[in-house]
Amino acid sequence: MEKSTVFKTILILLLFLTKMTHANTAPIITATGNQIYCPQSHMKIVTGVTIIDPDDTTTDAIYIQISSGYINGQDQLTLIGSHPTIITSWDITSAKLKLYSSTGSQIPYIDFIAAIKDVEFHNSAVSPTSGNRDFSISIGQANYLPSTEHYYQFIPSLGITWTDAKTAAENSTYYEFQGYLATITNLDEASFVGKQASGTGWIGGTDEETEGVWKWATGPESGTVFWNGAVNGSTPNFAFWNIQEPNNLGDENYAHVTSPGVGVLGSWNDLSNAGGASGDYQPKGYIVEYGGMPDDPVLQISASTSITISSISASVGELQCSQKTLTISIDFPDATLNWFTVPTGGSPIATTNTFTTPILTQNTTFYYDYGCPVRKLFVVEVIPLPNINSTNNPISICGNNDVALEAISSAGNVNWYTSLTSTNIEATGTNLIIQNITKSITYYAEAVDRGCSNNIRIPVNVTLYALPDISDEELTICEGESVSLNAGIEHMKYLWSTGEITQTILTNELNDYSVTVTSPAPENCSKTKTFTIIKNTKPSIMEVLVNESNVTILANGIGNFEYSINGINYQDSTTFNIETAGLYTAHVREKNNCGGDTKKFVVIFMPPFFTPNNDGFNDFWNGKGMENFKTAEIKIFDRYGKFIIQLNASNRYWNGTLNEKPLPADDYWYVARIDDSIPEKRGHFSLKR
Incomplete structure (x- = not known):
């Protein structure tokens, strides 16, 4: 084994023995x-x-x-x-x-x-x-932050780089906790670290691996992405960037908690590894977080408690109908409320967060507390139950008609129903207009004030009476006659347009009459009947128009006339077709026997032309039918009015000559006279050669 290796091993053993000798158990x-x-x-x-x-x-x-x-x-x-x-x-x-x-x-x-x-x-x-x-x-x-159970410490170090701060943080310990550059994952942690822990230095975020993708590079969150993109990017996890950050200018790849006075207090900024040389963007140190590492011990060197400040409003209230209870439910999970009838002193009438009042008949104030001396009040405004004070019941109407119902309430408004149990409100208001009633009905009025009612419905009865069964009449009479007019229904009250009050009256010279018929009580329904009087007059024949075989009778007068030319067979048409010449009498009469008239007329057929050429056809001109009248005569003139010849019973034909000399072909005129009682007849005809 090399000497250097042996030396390192001995040094490690000595350090371990020293640590064991001086080990201090955490409190x-x-x-x-x-x-x-x-x-x-x-x-x-x-x-x-x-x-x-x-x-x-x-x-x-x-x-x-x-x-x-x-x-x-x-x-x-x-x-x-x-x-x-x-x-x-x-x-x-x-x-x-x-x-x-x-x-x-x-x-x-x-x-x-x-x-x-x-x-x-x-x-x-x-x-x-x-x-x-x-x-x-x-x-x-x-x-110590209770919500994370981690510890945080700001280490001042002016101008330290992010990489040096990361190394220094990872080499630091707190009791037996391993340190690392802080990784902030929620708003509570950001507020605590950035605002209360003198946080004006480096934290463990970086995008040095991929530009715009920010990760935590230290501690238990190492490798976790918390921001994608630049300004207004997305936040897959919590981020608390300052306004318009991170702007990724140049090599700004490292996260730093801003200095007080720069943007939003406690928010983050991206800086280069060295940050600024001076001023607000010069690193002032770094923030070390302890806790959450895999080898960290379980220590209880910190404890926490909490105080809750109530969020209940100082004064609240509700409306409630009289004669009812009110359940007051207050969302206050921190404590159970005590309810009182007085602002101070006294014993609670209930201890609950859902309090049901006694039956209320007037405005009432309740008080509640949650252990604090000052009680809060809850005012219940009690709405008196309204009543229907008056109606226009009963109502009677005559015939199919509109009707106005009325109900006056002591307060609020009026709801109208069609039955005592109906839940359907037909209308709301003091007055209800019902159109075209066809039968007797009953509506019910209920007083309602802000949703409160005594649930008593007052009937308004509408009785429908029939009108007298009469109808207008049209009567035709002859001029100068009179007729009895009858109202048409018995046992009623009558009032005629003439002022008479009997069921029947006689007509006089008036053309129109009316009578108002009223049924007896309780109906008292009235209806007016109108009589239209048509007065027909005796007809008079003004003229009988004879055009060859067509005869038209013209008569004047008022009425419904019919016509005849023999006094036996009558027709509505004024025109007749007569095939035989002769003396006739025109008849006209009024169909309702209001009289008639007669007038004589003559039918003579005047040929329109003749051809005096001795061929045996139309060689002579004469008035056919003249032979029936001994006094008849026809005078013939040329077109200039020169008299040519006179025909009569003894000289009935003209051969087209004058003084035995043939006259030229031309139009000639005639004047036919039967007698003094029949008008002359004039016309013309043609002589053809």
């Missing part, structure tokens, strides 16, 4: 006292504490720190009572109270135990921020 400290804090009170942080050390009875200092939930400027730890061997110092930044001797000498554990029991917590705020205040009690200067 064990325990504490109890998880409590609920009453605002503005002074509360001791422990209810009990023990320190056991097999080989020592003294130590130089005890450190008590608000490790979680600390609010700078409000929270404070203070030692009270008489402890002549102990003085204190309070570090407001790290929230740490140090108990030690003014001379630097060792102090017996028994004195420290008495002093720890007299350390009080106080929050100066009237309404302190809710949450927990965790306290760590440590034998040793490193800061």
Whole structure:
């Protein structure tokens, strides 16, 4: 074996023997006292504490720190009572109270135990921020965080590089714990390390292996990725970068907790291995974390307690309907609440976090506490049960019609239902309009105020009565006649447009009549019947138009007329076709026997042309039918009005000559006269050669 190897082996054995000779067993400290804090009170942080050390009875200092939930400027730890061997110092930044001797000498554990029991917590705020205040009690200067059960220590070293800090941290120990550059994995740890542990130095994060991929390079989290990408990258695990970090400028591959005043307090920045040469970005030291390594022992050199500050509101309340109970449930897992009917004194009426009140009939205030002197109040506003004060019940209507229901409540509003048990609200409001009712119905009104009701429904009855069964009439009479008008239904009340009140009346000269018929009580339903009177007059024949065989009778008057040319057979049409010339009588009469009229007329057929060429056809012109009238005569003129010839019973035909000389082909005119009682007939015809 080489001499150097032998020397190293002997040196290691000597160091081991020296360590065994000077081995010091770590003390064990325990504490109890998880409590609920009453605002503005002074509360001791422990209810009990023990320190056991097999080989020592003294130590130089005890450190008590608000490790979680600390609010700078409000929270404070203070030692009270008489402890002549102990003085204190309070570090407001790290929230740490140090108990030690003014001379630097060792102090017996028994004195420290008495002093720890007299350390009080106080929050100066009237309404302190809710949450927990965790306290760590440590034998040793490193800061203890109960949530991780690790220790943290800031080691000042101006200008130290990240790689040197990593080596120095890994070469340091605390009692029997192996140190490493801090790895921060949650917000509680970040707040504790970055804000309270003077954390203005290196921590164990780096992206030197892959740019932009940040890993923890030390401790039990070594190799764990906690950030991917640059600014606004992703966080597969916890990260607490400062604003716009990490920006990966140049060779900024190492994580550093920023100095106070730079960005977000306690957040991280990426720096080069050496950091800045001066100023805020010059490394001020490094943060060592102890605990969690595979070979670390199980030690109890720190203990922790906790104080909970209540998050219950100072004053709350609810609405409740009268004649009911109210169950008040308050989510307060830290303690069981005591309920009172008075603000101070008295005995609790219940001890529960779910309190059911007695039956309530008026506004009531309850008070509760969770062990603190000041009680909080809970106001229950009791809503009186509303009533239906009045309705317009009963209602009667006549015939299919709209109806308005009304109900007045003492408070709130009105819900309307179609039955006593229906759960379907038909309408809400003081008035309910129902359209086109076809039968008698009942609706029910219930008073409701903010969801409260006495569950009493008041009926509003609607009775539907039928209208009198009458309908309008149209009557036709002859002019000058009268007729009896009947209202059409018996045992009613009647009021005619003429002012008469009988069931029937006689017409006079009016054209229209109406009667209002009202049924007897309780119906009292009215309906009006209208009579339209059509007065027909006696017809009069104004003229009978004869056009060859077509005859039209023109008559005037008012009515429904019918016509005849023989006085036996009548028709609605005014036009007749007559095939035989002769003397006829036109008849017209009114169908309702309102009279009639007659007028004589003559039918003579006047040929439209004749051809006097002695061929045996149409050689002569004459008025066919003239032979039936002895006094009949026809005068013929040429187109210039020159008289040619006169035809009569003795001279019935014209051969187209004048003075036995043939007249030229042309149009000729005639005037036919039967007698003085029949109008003349005029026309023209053609002479063709």
